[in-house]
Amino acid sequence: MESAMRVAGFCWLAIFVLWAILGFTVKQTVGSRSDVRARIAVWGVMLAWLILFIDDMRPGVLAVRFLPMDPAIANVGLAITIIGLGFAVWARFVIGRNWGGLITVQQDHKLMRKGPYGIVRHPIYSGFMLATLGTAIILGQIGGLISVALIVISWGYKARLEETLMVEQFGAEYEDYRRHVKALIPGIW
Secondary structure, three states: OHHHHHHHHHHHHHHHHHHHHHHHHOOOEEEEOOOHHHHHHHHHHHHHHHHHHOHHHOOHHHHOEOOOOOHHHHHHHHHHHHHHHHHHHHHHHHHHHHOOOOOEEEOOOOOOOOHHHHOOOOHHHHHHHHHHHHHHHHHOEHHHHHHHHHHHHHHHHHHHHHHHHHHHHHOHHHHHHHHHOOOOOOOOO
């Protein structure tokens, strides 16, 4: 379990570094809905990841195990983590310079419908949700489940906020996209 968590931690760190580097390549922002509501969603994500990765953030009942310490279970969690992070990275490269850290529209913004954006409308969020679940499985503690719940709530909330800006920006084209592609979980949500 410890080695799986170390590998997962390295993968997450690599993703955060990649996101920081790619953040310098985005187009100029021309529209934004990044008010306090959007920031609350980001703070929820940060809290979830702090609980997931910092032992001191899981006192008492949050440190109680819900899964046995089993290398096979940890390896399944690691595989789920890697798949989720891979999906998010794929989506980040497909959206390219149109990406924004909060809720933004970039100059000459294009509506993405290919690759992972043909599977779900918010594939970066979906990938991070799946990766958080995988890492929570590796951890095997109640705190990991709390992290997953916070991630799902936060990304789901932020996705709904983004939808209003995308409808304003792309109108009927985005409405058509919403009718054909689910937001976060293929075929379900």
